[in-house]
Amino acid sequence: MVADSWKEKTFSASHNYDIGVIFVRLPMRRRTHFRPCIDLHDGKVKQIVGGSLGSSSKELKTNFTTDLDPSWFAEKYAEDELSGGHVIKLGPGNDEAARSALQAYPNGMQLGGGITAENASSWLSAGASHVIATSFLFDSEAHFREERLAALIAETGRERLVIDLSCRQEENDWVVAMNRWQTITDLHLTHETLDQLASSCDEFLIHAADVEGKCEGIDEALVELLSQWGKLPVTYAGGASCLEDLKRVDDISGGLVDLTIGSALDIFGGDGVSYSDCVVFNRLSDSP
Secondary structure, rough: HHHHHHHHHHOOOEEEEEEEEEEEEEEEOOOOOEEOEEEEEEEEEEOOOOHHHOOOOOOOOOOEEEEEOOHHHHHHHHHHHOEEEEEEOOOOOOOHHHHHHHHHHOEEHHHHHHOOOHHHHHHHHHOOOOOOEOHHHHEEEEEOHHHHHHHHHHHHHHEEEEOOOOEEEEEOOOEEOOOOOOOEEEEEHHHHHHHHHHHHOEEEEEEEEEEEOOOOOOOHHHHHHHOOOOOOOEEEEEEOOHHHHHHHHHHHHOOEEEOOOOOEHHHHOOOOOOOOHHHHHHHHHHHO
């Protein structure tokens, strides 16, 4: 499981140093990892500017679309042993495409988008390592509902649940957004919120919706907030434009926050980041 490997790298990996007759065990610092993604819209793999998702089809800002089957990307991730990535269904009409990706990389990717207590177990059976929940955790008035989280855990267990706290910034605060990041909820992204939810999930996924898909740089303040908590695996997504952003997240977070890169990646039509460089980065991060 991803969480177990994260804990092992954070707390268990070590080196021995012989200083005379005294042996000192020093922990090896965990390194940030690149987490792959497959975003699905209208049944196709796309990269979309996150803030435009609630717009009409004419106003939707699409950075990339392809006729390649989602399984093509999933098979590539499997071959390169990239774990902990996510398949996100951006609206209806994506179930078949999502199943194609999951079948190509069984138990290798997480699945988000429209997850409920009623369908969560079926997506786990379809090959998802975890399901990712956001909107289901809130009622129609965007209030967080603990009983919905409890119902979801009853179906998945906490060890196969990722809570998505993707957010928008309001003044100097971040507030969780639902419904494809268009509706602001009553849940603020704080260390207290992370503490309250940590016992209910295996990981957190957090898109910075205001910069998602813009390739103009990460939200460093949000990455810093997440790294100051550091009690469970956290994946940040949004704004990454170059390989230096991976190194920057590693520096800011001390390796405690992973990074998803989408629109800037060459396999998604971007010219800022080479996918092969990300694979090498992960392999170096895994090296002792």
